[in-house]
Structure formats: C-alpha cells, structure tokens
Amino acid sequence: MEIITHPHPTLSYKSKTIQRINSELRDIVTEMFELMYAAKGVGLAANQVNLPLRLFIVNTSSNAEEGEELVFINPVLSKGKGSEIEDEGCLSLPSVYGPVNRSRTIHVEAFGLQGNAISADLDGLLARVVQHETDHLDGIMFLDRMNPLSLRALEADLQEFELEFASQREGDIIESDEVIFAKLAMWEDKFCTQRT
Ligand code: ZN
Numbered sequence: 001m002e003i004i005t006h007p008h009p010t011l012s013y014k015s016k017t018i019q020r021i022n023s024e025l026r027d028i029v030t031e032m033f034e035l036m037y038a039a040k041g042v043g044l045a046a047n048q049v050n051l052p053l054r055l056f057i058v059n060t061s062s063n064a065e066e067g068e069e070l071v072f073i074n075p076v077l078s079k080g081k082g083s084e085i086e087d088e089g090c091l092s093l094p095s096v097y098g099p100v101n102r103s104r105t106i107h108v109e110a111f112g113l114q115g116n117a118i119s120a121d122l123d124g125l126l127a128r129v130v131q132h133e134t135d136h137l138d139g140i141m142f143l144d145r146m147n148p149l150s151l152r153a154l155e156a157d158l159q160e161f162e163l164e165f166a167s168q169r170e171g172d173i174i175e176s177d178e179v180i181f182a183k184l185a186m187w188e189d190k191f192c193t194q195r196t
Contacts, residue, residue: 001031001049003039005092006161009045009177012139013184015054016192017074021115025055025191029071029113032057037064041091043129045136046090053191054182056133060125072118075110075134078103079121088142096157100145102131 004010018025026054028051036044036057045056054074061067080103106127110118123128132142143151143158168174175183 001011001027001035003044003048003091004050005094005165006090006141006143006158008092008174009137009180010050010052010184011092013047013052014079014139015045015052015137016086016169016188018053018055019194020191021073021111021113025053026113029055029057033059033064033069036091037079039091039094041109042125043133044091045133047136047139050180050183051187053187054137055142056136058126058133060129071113072108072110072133074110074128075130075137077106077108077131077134079105079107080131080141081105083112084128088128090132092141093143093158093161096154096161098142098146098150098154100132100142102128102145106131107136115157122176 030048032044032046032049035049036059040062041057042060042062043058046053056072056075058070058072059067074187082104083100084100084104085099087097089095089097098179101156102172104127105121107121108130112118135142146154163172
C-alpha cells in the first residue's frame with residue numbers, strides 16, 4: 001500500500017459504499033494510519049491509497065502517540081454553516097498549499113470500524129479535515145475547490161506532478177488506466193456488493 005499522488009486517476013474516482021466491515025478492512029485501516037503518520041498527515045482517504053471505498057481516517061494531531069484516531073465509513077455530511085477560508089494541503093500533493101473555502105461547522109453521519117453509528121457536529125480543524133476527506137471520496141481534490149486566481153499560482157507546482165506522473169507511466173511504474181480500473185472493480189466486488 002502506498003499513497004498515490006496527483007493526477008493519478010483513482011483520485012478523481014467516486015468511491016463506492018462499503019457493505020462489509022471485516023478483519024481485512026480493519027487491516028487496511030491500520031496500514032492507512034501507519035502511512036498517514038509517516039507522511040505527517042492529519043487525514044487520509046481510501047482512494048488516496050488506491051482503494052475505491054467510502055472510508056477515511058483522521059487524527060488531527062498527526063501523531064500516533066497523541067490525539068484521537070477516527071475512522072469514518074460511508075460518511076454523509078449535512079447542515080454546513082458559516083464559511084472560512086484557510087490554506088489546505090494534501091498527502092496526494094506534497095508541499096502544495098492553497099486557500100479553500102469550507103463550512104465552519106458541519107454535521108457528519110457515518111459508521112465506525114466496529115459498525116457503530118457516528119453522529120456528530122464538528123467545528124475547527126476537524127470540520128475542515130472531514131470536509132476535505134469526504135471530497136476525496138467523491139473524486140474531488142482541494143484544487144477543485146480553489147478559485148482560479150489562487151489555482152494559477154500553483155500552476156508550476158502542479159505541472160511538475162503531471163510531468164512526473166507522465167514519466168512514471170512511460171516507465172510502467174504506474175499501471176495503465178485499464179489495469180487500474182480493473183483493480184478498483186475487484187475491490188468493489190470484495191467490499192461494496194450486496195450479497196444475500
Ligand atoms: Zn487530501
């Protein structure tokens with residue numbers, strides 16, 4: 001498992017609802033926390049590790065020894081109130097930061113890793129991270145939320161990521177779209193199909 005970077009196609013893929021929480025999913029979450037802490041992040045969505053599942057993890061302290069480890073499965077956001085512009089970054093765009101307007105407070109409904117229902121009103125950094133990560137599940141990067149002027153300031157940085165991606169494709173380090181989407185379909189079959 002590794003964190004994929006812009007413009008990997010899985011980052012713009014709309015993740016599917018999870019139907020099964022089992023030990024394999026719990027192992028995936030453990031590995032995601034390890035990757036997130038290693039990268040000093042505060043949140044990580046499943047599609048950032050190339051998995052098309054509606055799941056993300058958060059620890060606003062970005063430190064395994066501190067804060068609280070939160071897992072959100074099939075999150076639904078509502079009741080966004082107020083707005084606030086702050087710089088955001090993303091583990092799929094290391095060292096790139098830009099201003100994003102988000103709701104100041106937000107309500108989230110989701111499931112935890114034990115299948116427990118989560119219902120919470122969030123504010124501060126946690127509200128922002130949960131909005132950023134839920135966007136990932138819909139294939140939306142924070143870039144897509146930036147105004148054109150701020151985005152233009154990042155053009156050179158983004159071009160570097162795009163050139164790097166193209167060269168990794170040439171070198172077969174990154175698989176073809178066909179192979180990537182076939183693997184996503186396999187994961188969906190495993191975790192997102194309804195079985196009777
Ligand atoms: Zn991100």
